[in-house]
Amino acid sequence: MDRSEELRNKSIGRLLWSFSLPAIVGMLVNSLYNVIDRIFVGRGIGSIAIAATTVAFPIMIVLMAVSILIGVGATALISIRLGEQRPEEAEKVAGNAMTMLILLPAFFTVIFLLFTEPILSAFGASREVLPYARDFVQIIMLGSVFGSISMGMNNFIRAEGNPKMAMYTQILGAVVNVVLNYTFIFIFHWGIKGSALATITAQLISAIWVLSYFFTGRSLVKIRVRNLKPQMPILASITAIGFAPFAIQIASSIQQLILNKTLMFYGGDMALSAVGIIMSIATLLFMPLFGLSQGAQPIIGFNYGARQYERVKKTLKIAVIVGTGIALAGYLVINTWPTQLIGLFSNGETELTTMASHAMLTFFAVIPVAGFQIICSTYFQAVGKALKSAILSLSRQFLLFIPLLLILPRFWGIEGVWRTAPIADILSLFLTAGFIYYEMKHLGRRETVCAAVDEEVNLADFSRDLCSAECK
Template sequence: MISLKNDSIGKLLWDFSMPAIVGMLVNALYNIISRIFVGRGVGSIAIAAVTVALPVMTLMMAITMLIGVGATALISIRMGEKKMDEVEKIAGNATALLVILPFLLSLVYFLFADPILMLFGSSPEVLPYAKEYVHVIMLGAIPGAIAFGVNNFIRAEGNPRFAMETQIIGAVINIICNYVYIFIFNWGIAGSAWAAVTGQTISAIWVLSYFLLGRSKIKLKLSNFKIETPIVLKTLTIGFAPFAMQIANTIQQTILNQTLSRHGGDIALSAVGILMSVSMLLLMPIVGVSQGAQPIIGYNYGARNYDRVKEALKKAIIAGTAMATFGYILLLLFAVPVVELFSKGDTALTELTVHALLTFMAVMPVVGFQIIGSSYFQAVGKPIQSTFLSLSRQVLFFIPLLLILPRYLGIEGVWITAPIADVLAILVTGTFLFYEIKKQRKLALATDIQS
């Protein structure tokens, strides 16, 4: 059994991060494969439709992360404090919210689908494909939220392997169903959406079985599903940072799609759809490290083991940076053949996408520091710092640059926005962490004196 208190930090980081990394990679891989199937089975306009759908899906992810990630951080801290009754109340309240909020968001979407998709950058040609895709995706909003949100609780209680299995099961089913629904059943772009919903539904059943069949330390009891305002407010406060980041991503994607449509047309939307899939595959291992480090940092922070907190942060940053550097080398070597998997012989789309990808990801080797640095503050229950750092790249830098640079540089201004925003966000995160580490030293010294 894993001990967050006594096992070595290196071992814990490996035990928690590797399952998260594998799960993240599998999910990113299924996104790539589904986009390849869409591009080859339907056409490049369908990739543009999925790109338009991305802000809607990001909004759904924002709601899921608001509850799931916020509750998970709080669960880790309360488990470190040995408050299991409160842990189960947090889990019950969060599960109830993971049903209610996605339902409400889906209702709003179905009432205003056309104006929403047009706002998110759809052209008249792309709109029918986007509607066909998103309508199905929103039908699976609740099982998708449960599959992601509740799965985090499993990781928090010390079973990262099962959490990884959940992600792998959903992704594998999604990949298989994508092929069957598109190429055998000829369901077109709707087939890709139905594949996602099928994978999410089975993942949700798998996650709930873990709790309902007695395998978990945390028990999901109906009595804890009754909403308690203090618990919800604390969960929302801690989860606000990733929620705000996803909302900022939605705004960013909306402005990005509109800018691309204006300066590059539907081919530029298709290029960004491919770019997002490939960049997700490269960045997901870093996110996996940050997820793996979170319960280690949160538990030891709650237990006031500040030296272990610092060690976990340091090793997570080193691991994240190494993975980012390796991913960037792979990008330089294989950008063209990877993009050609999507473009189906479209030379113009291939050339545009490869140039965009290499420019967009130009400072990738140091991006891991920013991702893990901002997630640290979330893990220790400091939502203000975490929110500010999570939003710094999108709100402070990326969106303003995106509104300014393309006016003077055209489509090239879109591509160079990302590396500039990354560098500025890294500098801000480094400043915050510098002062936080100084504070941690004082807390560790005070703890040693008291003991």
């Protein structure tokens, strides 16, 4: 059975398992090496270096956002085009996306290098933290294209039905990063510069691995030179679909900026270091959920394109159940061993361990609902309904979190910062539930109308995407 037939006919449970398990393993490995990196930085350099990486985090999120904008948007279109049995159109999408994955991060790198210190100061760097943050981020930016290619194009591999290869890419980058981080920090004593060099070296090797897959004849979707020239209708479709996860990341960057400023005002560098540790642990919580959603995305997108709506519903249902289970397991671990988890990052600093442990328990108080929200937001990405996906994605991090972050600390001080996340999670849960209930109730009805209109007037590809976007 070829990949297209598997997506169309294979058991949903087995299909979701085969697609999601490699993505979850890859994401777990990816998040684990980020945690290990932060442990190396904390134990090998100190809490001031953790604060520096926390300041740098919003900038790294922007780079990730660019990769996600193109990578996720293109992945959804590739899955839909393959489901519609239009492989040539899928290849046009992949070629255009590859071009943008190179040009956009290069542009942001130039901007950052011209205004390094003002940007870092705006992101919360104190006088003590600034030199560390500058050394770290300047090196990261110089390797931004490598990270963009490896992350963005790895999504294409998953979209064409080869999740194991996508998993190998993530494992390769993670192993290289961990080994080089230890070597550069503890053996060569290169400090925070060594951590940054390890990261971009791992990204370079991952990028070479991904490109070799597409240029050695192993891929179903081919990268052809003629498709590298940007075409505005294709780019518009990619960015429209990829805007929701892109907006999440940009909102996350703005959120982190405001969070850093608030932390510095109410808690100083110690609070900044505490949040840096919490964010590292958060990657272990959320990355498996993102892996699950990535595994579900091509299944939902393909069957939506093939108008097999019962399979779409079943995929969503199973993914939500599994995602909730993953989030609940993470919640139990955090509440069972909070001090031990924080202690991994601290070099015997009792004050940091105490503050971070309490903050983490409050921050993740209602984290079990995260699986439902992430999977449902990904559903709207997968079917090309960018506006609904954007609203759901932004609801927690931007529309709710930031206003709460600006208000609650005025009454509760630093405690108000920690309470912002659970309150935002509860409010966004109700919004997500309303959106997905309406969607499931009407799934397939309006899409059928759009298909009839499409056949009647022979819409162009971009117009067809706009029609799909209107069928909400």
